[in-house]
Structures are given as structure tokens and as C-alpha cells.
Amino acid sequence: MRRTRRPRSLAARLTWLIVMGLFTLFFCVPVAWLLLATTKTDSQIVRDNPFSFGSLGKVADAWHHLYAFQDGAILTWLQNSALYTFGALAITLVTSVPAGYALALTQFIGRRMLLTITMLVMLMPTAAMVLPLYLGMNAVHLDGTIWSVILPFSFFPFGVYLTYIYFSSNVPSDLLSAARIDGCSEWQVFRLIAMPLAKPVIALVGFFNFVGNWNNFFLPFVMLPDSSQYPAQVGLNNLLAASPLFNTSSGTGNQIMRPELALATLVTIVPVLIVFLFSQRALVAGMLAGATKE
Amino acid sequence: MTTHPATERSGRRGGRSARNPVGRAGYAFVSGYVLLLLAFGVLPTGYAVWLALSNSRNQLVGIGNFTRTFADYRFGPAFLHIGLYLVVWLASLMILVVLLSLMLHGRMRRTSTSLRFLFYLPGALAGVASVLLFLILLDPAASPVGWLLKSFGWDSLAQVNAPGHLPALFTVIAFWTGAGGWIVVMYGALNSIPDEILEAARIDGASTLQIALRIQIPMITKWIAYMLILAFAAGTQLFVEPQLVSLASWGMIPDSWSPNQLSYQYAFQAGDFNGAAALSVDLLILGLACAVLVVFRTGLFDRDTG
Numbered sequence: 001m002r003r004t005r006r007p008r009s010l011a012a013r014l015t016w017l018i019v020m021g022l023f024t025l026f027f028c029v030p031v032a033w034l035l036l037a038t039t040k041t042d043s044q045i046v047r048d049n050p051f052s053f054g055s056l057g058k059v060a061d062a063w064h065h066l067y068a069f070q071d072g073a074i075l076t077w078l079q080n081s082a083l084y085t086f087g088a089l090a091i092t093l094v095t096s097v098p099a100g101y102a103l104a105l106t107q108f109i110g111r112r113m114l115l116t117i118t119m120l121v122m123l124m125p126t127a128a129m130v131l132p133l134y135l136g137m138n139a140v141h142l143d144g145t146i147w148s149v150i151l152p153f154s155f156f157p158f159g160v161y162l163t164y165i166y167f168s169s170n171v172p173s174d175l176l177s178a179a180r181i182d183g184c185s186e187w188q189v190f191r192l193i194a195m196p197l198a199k200p201v202i203a204l205v206g207f208f209n210f211v212g213n214w215n216n217f218f219l220p221f222v223m224l225p226d227s228s229q230y231p232a233q234v235g236l237n238n239l240l241a242a243s244p245l246f247n248t249s250s251g252t253g254n255q256i257m258r259p260e261l262a263l264a265t266l267v268t269i270v271p272v273l274i275v276f277l278f279s280q281r282a283l284v285a286g287m288l289a290g291a292t293k294e
Numbered sequence: 295m296t297t298h299p300a301t302e303r304s305g306r307r308g309g310r311s312a313r314n315p316v317g318r319a320g321y322a323f324v325s326g327y328v329l330l331l332l333a334f335g336v337l338p339t340g341y342a343v344w345l346a347l348s349n350s351r352n353q354l355v356g357i358g359n360f361t362r363t364f365a366d367y368r369f370g371p372a373f374l375h376i377g378l379y380l381v382v383w384l385a386s387l388m389i390l391v392v393l394l395s396l397m398l399h400g401r402m403r404r405t406s407t408s409l410r411f412l413f414y415l416p417g418a419l420a421g422v423a424s425v426l427l428f429l430i431l432l433d434p435a436a437s438p439v440g441w442l443l444k445s446f447g448w449d450s451l452a453q454v455n456a457p458g459h460l461p462a463l464f465t466v467i468a469f470w471t472g473a474g475g476w477i478v479v480m481y482g483a484l485n486s487i488p489d490e491i492l493e494a495a496r497i498d499g500a501s502t503l504q505i506a507l508r509i510q511i512p513m514i515t516k517w518i519a520y521m522l523i524l525a526f527a528a529g530t531q532l533f534v535e536p537q538l539v540s541l542a543s544w545g546m547i548p549d550s551w552s553p554n555q556l557s558y559q560y561a562f563q564a565g566d567f568n569g570a571a572a573l574s575v576d577l578l579i580l581g582l583a584c585a586v587l588v589v590f591r592t593g594l595f596d597r598d599t600g
Binding site: 024034045111125237246 | 318319320321322323324326327328329330331333334335336337338339341342345394397398409412413414415416417418419420421422423426427428429430431435436437438439440470474502523527528530531533534537538541542554557558561562567570571574575577578580581582585586589
């Protein structure tokens with residue numbers, strides 16, 4: 001499989017090493033620094049070597065300070081994030097996988113139009129839709145409820161497009177015809193034949209939807225009025241606004257300094273990090289499946 | 295809506311006529327998605343257009359909201375900021391991602407796999423987390439690269455976050471979180487080029503540079519176009535980055551730095567939903583225009599000919 005490599009000059013090798021070394025530093029140093037910052041006090045962060053390790057006890061201290069902020073608001077925010085993200089994920093999978101399947105492998109009036117609209121909507125900048133969505137939600141009195149976040153999150157045309165591509169290039173419709181001749185209903189064909197074949201793309205849709213929803217800021221920021229409803233991303237914004245580090249007037253009553261902010265950031269991204277670590281292989285395989293076209 | 299299934303099947307795709315004629319099941323399978331599409335795609339867009347063209351008493355006012363927001367003293371700067379940012383961000387993203395993908399491709403496989411993963415990992419910190427991280431990280435008082443910042447003559451966070459630096463600063467943040475994912479995509483695309491083609495070119499005496507310029511880059515153009523569209527759309531939409539930086543800038547950065555922020559100000563500070571909608575429509579048109587242009591120029595969605 002591997003192409004034969006030509007011997008390369010020393011200069012080319014050296015350039016490769018230097019460029020890659022610099023970019024590796026660029027991508028890794030902030031993460032390493034973030035991890036280390038939680039092990040130190042704020043004054044240690046300023047005084048000590050940036051890459052020194054403090055102590056694990058300091059992590060506990062930072063957690064106590066963080067937890068004290070609005071009586072454990074950080075946990076509420078994480079719970080909210082989980083609720084919104086998984087709620088939307090469930091609806092996305094239930095709606096987008098069958099839709100992609102039908103667009104690719106069945107025939108109905110309006111199919112092409114639906115496909116065109118899906119592609120168009122997929123290209124539409126989502127943030128510009130946030131205010132119109134808010135106004136719509138406001139008109140039907142759903143703004144401020146969890147549905148004002150979950151339902152827009154679960155509308156995921158990119159997922160429909162991905163499953164559509166996958167089904168139309170990886171599942172021959174002869175296979176489905178054979179199952180029909182054997183007496184399967186349409187629902188059985190989908191559930192017993194198409195769904196098991198689509199596992200990689202279902203994982204891919206789930207991944208993108210999960211990460212996108214978890215990291216979304218603008219929509220919940222606009223929709224939700226109350227801190228007890230915020231997801232973690234909007235909560236982080238509150239922490240920043242309340243930190244004496246950046247805001248001398250309002251931030252006197254708490255101890256949200258650099259270690260606490262760093263810890264809050266880490267705690268917030270842990271779920272995404274876990275998903276990243278487990279899905280990297282599936283992700284590359286899935287992207288390759290999308291990348292090769294005959 | 296009017297295309298009859300039978301004519302469409304026989305007319306358009308001769309080679310793929312084996313699609314199954316099961317109309318009713320098709321509707322059932324797409325019904326959930328169509329509901330969401332109408333409720334959260336089509337209707338809000340229509341509503342935004344209607345609001346942009348009407349006033350608070352529901353009277354049609356034509357392009358009045360557009361000219362009014364255009365005349366706002368904050369309109370020009372907001373779009374100028376975004377324009378500057380887009381130039382810096384798109385240029386560096388395109389060049390560096392393609393370069394890094396090419397450099398990673400065709401080198402020690404195991405090293406390149408781990409490097410790709412390391413580059414990709416910051417993507418987990420997208421959004422507020424990355425801005426927060428960089429806000430703390432770029433405070434010269436506490437920064438691990440304090441020496442570098444000070445060598446530019448910046449001794450405080452306020453100097454690092456000076457208004458003129460923001461396009462570059464947001465580029466660094468966006469590149470840090472987003473480039474790795476695109477490198478994974480480009481690498482996958484490069485992998486799909488058959489080895490025989492590259493081998494043949496090598497035997498004919500092509501240099502690495504020539505192979506990259508004449509074979510590899512032209513063969514992944516569609517993916518580069520796809521990256522350009524999404525990066526452009528995301529770039530015009532900046533909200534969280536300027537919002538947080540403005541929050542931590544002691545009033546130096548206006549809270550209407552980007553068009554989306556300005557739109558937010560219209561809606562929630564001034565209660566002017568019609569003006570806010572006009573700005574949203576501006577952004578939608580901008581994003582769609584770019585997307586359509588690139589799609590047509592590159593044939594991105596031509597699956598039958600691709």
C-alpha cells in the first residue's frame with residue numbers, strides 16, 4: 001500500500017522537522033499550560049515558571065472556589081449541557097438517518113426539491129439564524145424553555161446530507177429489492193438491512209451533532225434568560241464576567257481567578273475530549289468513506 | 295414538487311434506475327426531518343425576511359430597515375472588522391492547512407498519525423473555552439510566551455487585545471481550534487488519490503513541489519472549496535470571540551465589533567427587531583452568495599460527474 005519513498009535531502013528533512021516542531025508546539029503548549037495552571041494558585045501562575053507543576057491539593061482548592069460560585073452553578077450548567085446536547089442528539093438521529101436513507105434509496109414526489117433545500121440550508125450561516133429563531137420562538141411563547149434550545153439544535157441538515165451520501169454510495173438498492181422480494185416491509189428493510197450498514201455514518205453524524213451542540217454559545221445565550229438554565233458554555237461567560245481578574249467592580253464576592261477559570265474550562269470540555277479520543281479512528285474512516293468517490 | 299417519480303427516474307439517471315418505487319414509505323421516512331426543516335430552517339428565514347421588510351406595526355417598508363441600519367455609525371466598522379478578519383483568516387487557513395496536509399502526507403506514517411491527532415485535539419476547546427484560554431494565556435503577566443509578547447512591546451493584556459490586533463488574534467484562536475479538523479479532512483482527500491498517479495509522475499521526473507502543484511492540489515480542489523465556504527460562513531458570524539474579548543477589555547473594544555453583535559444590540563438593547571432582522575438577512579445573503587459562487591465555480595455538489 002505504501003508508496004515507495006525517494007531519498008530526500010537533509011535540508012528537506014530538516015525543514016520538515018522544524019515546521020512540524022513549531023506547529024506541534026503551537027497546538028500543544030496552550031493545552032499543557034491549561035492543565036498545569038489548575039495545579040497552582042493565581043500568584044504562582046504569575047510568579048513561577050509557566051510550565052512548573054504546583055500540587056494536586058491546589059486543584060482541590062480551585063474546585064472549592066469554583067463550586068462556591070453561585071452554590072454549585074458549575075454542576076447545574078454541566079447538567080443542562082448534557083440535557084440539551086443529548087436531547088438534540090436523539091432527535092437528530094431519529095430524524096436525519098431515515099431522511100438520508102429515503103433521499104438516497106427511495107422514490108417520492110418532491111425528493112429532488114427536498115435535497116436541494118437541504119443543501120442550501122446546510123450552507124446557510126447558522127449564527128445569522130439565531131435572532132430569527134429567537135423571534136419565532138418568542139412568537140409561539142417557547143423562548144426561555146429547554147425546547148427553544150433542543151429543537152433548533154436537532155435540526156441538522158448536514159447530518160441528512162452525510163447519511164444521504166453514505167447510503168447512495170455504499171448501499172446498493174438491489175440489496176434492498178432482494179429483501180423486499182423476501183417479504184420485508186419498508187420499515188423492516190430500513191431497520192434490518194440499511195441501519196446495520198450505516199453504523200459508521202450514524203457515529204459520524206452523532207459526533208458532529210454532539211460537538212456542535214455542546215460548544216454552541218450564541219443560541220442558548222439568546223434564548224435562555226436564567227443562569228440556572230445555562231449550558232456550560234454560557235456559564236463560562238458568566239464566570240469570566242464575574243471574575244475580579246477582568247472586572248474589578250462586580251467580582252469582589254468570589255475567588256474566580258486564573259486557576260478557577262482554567263479548571264472550569266477543563267471541566268467543561270471533558271465530555272468533548274472523551275468523545276474526541278474515542279472517535280478519532282471512526283472519524284477518519286468515516287471521512288475517508290466520504291472522500292472517495294467513484 | 296411537480297416532478298413525477300417515473301419521469302425523473304428514467305430521465306435523469308439512466309445508470310441508477312434501480313431506485314425503488316415506494317412513495318408512501320419515503321414520505322414517512324423524511325417526515326420528521328421535513329417538520330424540523332420547516333420549523334427551524336424555512337419559517338425563521340421567511341420570518342426574518344418579512345421582519346426586515348416591515349416595521350414594528352407590521353407595515354411593509356421595503357428596504358427602509360436596510361438603509362437605516364446601513365447608515366448606523368456602527369455598521370461600517372462592524373463589516374470592516376469582519377472583512378479584515380476574513381482576509382487574514384481565510385488566507386492563513388487555506389495556505390497553512392494545505393501545506394501542512396501535504397507535508398504530513400507521504401511522510402513517516404506513524405508520526406504523521408500522532409501529529410494529526412495532536413493538531414486536531416484543540417478542536418475540543420472550540421467556542422468560549424478557547425477564547426477564555428487565550429485571554430488568560432495572552433496576559434503578558436502570566437503568559438508562557440510572555441517574553442514573545444514583550445518583545446513586541448506589549449506589557450499588558452490591554453495592549454495585546456488592542457483593537458488593531460483583533461483580526462490577527464481571532465485568526466490565531468480560530469486556527470488553533472479549527473485547523474486540525476481540516477487537516478484530517480485534507481489528509482483523507484489526499485489519501486484518496488491513487489498511488490499509481492503519483493508514482494507515474496515521479497518516474498517522469500516530477501519534483502515534490504510539481505506533484506503538489508500539478509496533481510495533488512488540483513485533485514482535492516473540491517475539498518478546499520468546501521473548506522472555503524464553511525470558513526467564510528463561520529467567519530462572517532463571529533460572535534462569541536469579540537463578545538468575550540470586549541467583556542475583558544475594560545470598555546476598549548465596542549460590544550458591536552462584529553455584525554452579529556450589532557444585530558444582537560439592535561434586538562436586545564434597542565428592542566428594534568426589524569433592524570436586527572435586516573442585519574441577519576445581510577449576513578445570510580453574504581454567506582449564501584459566497585457559497586453559491588464557490589459551489590458553481592467548483593461543481594462541489596455535482597455527484598454524478600464528480
